[in-house]
Amino acid sequence: MEQGNEGFSFSALGTRWSIVVDSEMLRDDAQEAVLKYIQSFDRRFSRFVDTSEANAFRGSDAGEYVISEEFATLLSKADELRRLTDGVYDPAVGGLLERAGYDATYRMTPLPDTAGFILPKWDISQQTLTLDGPAVFDIGGMGKGYCIDMVAGILKDFGYVHFLVDGGGDMFGTTKAGGSPWRIAIEYPGRSDTAAGIVELENQGLAVSDSFRRRWGTWHHLVDPRSNRPIDRVIGVSAVAPNAWDADCTTSALYFASSSRYPVIAEVYSSRYVIFRNDGTTLVSSNWHGELF
Amino acid sequence: MKMKKTLTIIAIAIIVAAIAYYLYVSNTLQSVIGGRAAQESSEPSVSTAKEVSVIATFEVPDGSDTVRFTLRLDTRGGVTSVIASDALKNDEVSTQLAKFSENLLLVIKGKKLSELKAVDKVGTSSLTTAAFNTALPQLQAQL
Numbered sequence: 001m002e003q004g005n006e007g008f009s010f011s012a013l014g015t016r017w018s019i020v021v022d023s024e025m026l027r028d029d030a031q032e033a034v035l036k037y038i039q040s041f042d043r044r045f046s047r048f049v050d051t052s053e054a055n056a057f058r059g060s061d062a063g064e065y066v067i068s069e070e071f072a073t074l075l076s077k078a079d080e081l082r083r084l085t086d087g088v089y090d091p092a093v094g095g096l097l098e099r100a101g102y103d104a105t106y107r108m109t110p111l112p113d114t115a116g117f118i119l120p121k122w123d124i125s126q127q128t129l130t131l132d133g134p135a136v137f138d139i140g141g142m143g144k145g146y147c148i149d150m151v152a153g154i155l156k157d158f159g160y161v162h163f164l165v166d167g168g169g170d171m172f173g174t175t176k177a178g179g180s181p182w183r184i185a186i187e188y189p190g191r192s193d194t195a196a197g198i199v200e201l202e203n204q205g206l207a208v209s210d211s212f213r214r215r216w217g218t219w220h221h222l223v224d225p226r227s228n229r230p231i232d233r234v235i236g237v238s239a240v241a242p243n244a245w246d247a248d249c250t251t252s253a254l255y256f257a258s259s260s261r262y263p264v265i266a267e268v269y270s271s272r273y274v275i276f277r278n279d280g281t282t283l284v285s286s287n288w289h290g291e292l293f
Numbered sequence: 294m295k296m297k298k299t300l301t302i303i304a305i306a307i308i309v310a311a312i313a314y315y316l317y318v319s320n321t322l323q324s325v326i327g328g329r330a331a332q333e334s335s336e337p338s339v340s341t342a343k344e345v346s347v348i349a350t351f352e353v354p355d356g357s358d359t360v361r362f363t364l365r366l367d368t369r370g371g372v373t374s375v376i377a378s379d380a381l382k383n384d385e386v387s388t389q390l391a392k393f394s395e396n397l398l399l400v401i402k403g404k405k406l407s408e409l410k411a412v413d414k415v416g417t418s419s420l421t422t423a424a425f426n427t428a429l430p431q432l433q434a435q436l
Contacts (some may be wrong), residue, residue, distance in 0.1 A: 020413070169417030185409055187417040194403040198412065210418040238416065259358050262396065274401075284397045293404040 015168025145248025189236025
């Protein structure tokens with residue numbers, strides 16, 4: 001970890017983070033608090049960690065299980081996404097991703113029975129998780145946004161007002177010291193040297209998702225559990241919302257949902273979006289603010 | 294004045310969309326709705342048409358949605374309405390489609406990051422982990 005012009009930067013949750021506090025440095029005790037939380041989040045909820053809650057039900061029988069309050073919060077939001085996408089988004093695809101090769105050992109080779117994966121059925125009510133059998137949860141589609149907001153909360157607790165939390169390309173920004181917004185370029189899906197546009201964040205979150213990274217062979221990490229294959233109709237989504245978690249949820253929902261659901265999703269998360277489709281066209285919500293090139 | 298400017302932008306957006314469909318989805322258009330769509334899509338001229346339309350096919354989990362975007366223009370070429378209807382169901386306008394028509398269909402070309410000024414950060418999809426990138430050549434070696 002280091003603190004330079006790019007702010008306090010470190011690696012966590014499989015990506016590069018940086019925290020910029022406008023016009024000042026992040027104190028050591030604040031750095032430690034941030035790292036402590038993110039490392040704890042990773043240990044508790046990453047499916048790549050054997051002892052995490054996401055992995056705790058890998059060998060479970062059908063039944064009801066009491067889970068931690070924070071995991072229940074995450075799964076409840078995932079349940080909301082599942083409803084908004086008519087079941088196409090489902091964090092229980094962890095087992096499918098493992099079979100396809102995206103496991104803790106990075107096998108990267110699909111198993112012969114990948115197409116035969118059967119999605120576990122699950123339900124969440126407060127802190128009670130009901131399962132019909134073994135399940136591996138992958139909260140990658142919304143966990144980082146939640147984590148970014150929690151880090152922002154830690155910074156506020158330490159008295160910081162003007163900051164930008166960048167969690168590997170997804171962000172939350174307050175304002176700069178002079179009150180002006182943070183100007184963020186949105187990367188064009190699959191073209192790391194090109195911007196699709198610019199948004200200005202002012203106490204808002206930004207999420208950017210595409211299918212060009214975390215890709216192996218004919219697979220990538222955004223999979224449809226009904227076909228047990230990657231999703232190809234959308235190649236990238238960017239969204240701005242009042243916080244990073246809702247922005248992250250918006251991108252995941254838009255990736256997986258039927259187009260008729262788009263307005264509802266934007267309404268639920270008070271968000272605005274750009275959807276890059278596989279035919280080269282782009283759908284932009286009518287409430288979009290910002291430059292597009 | 295501001296409204297007129299907005300409508301002009303919407304008109305441009307739809308016309309760009311029509312061009313985009315020629316470039317990218319003309320095969321899809323013809324396969325879905327035959328010659329009628331091709332004829333309608335070939336008349337997006339503001340100067341001569343009172344109404345122009347373009348059909349977009351959206352792939353969805355259950356198959357596809359086929360939506361007709363129709364622009365109505367006044368005699369000066371100003372846009373008076375934009376309607377999204379179900380092209381496969383007698384142009385039925387459902388509540389969902391009414392909301393969906395608020396989306397703009399555009400073609401975004403992008404601009405080199407090096408040409409942008411006064412940008413604080415770049416929003417991207419998360420970079421892959423070192424372990425992931427290390428494993429990829431091993432996969433490629435097996436192909």
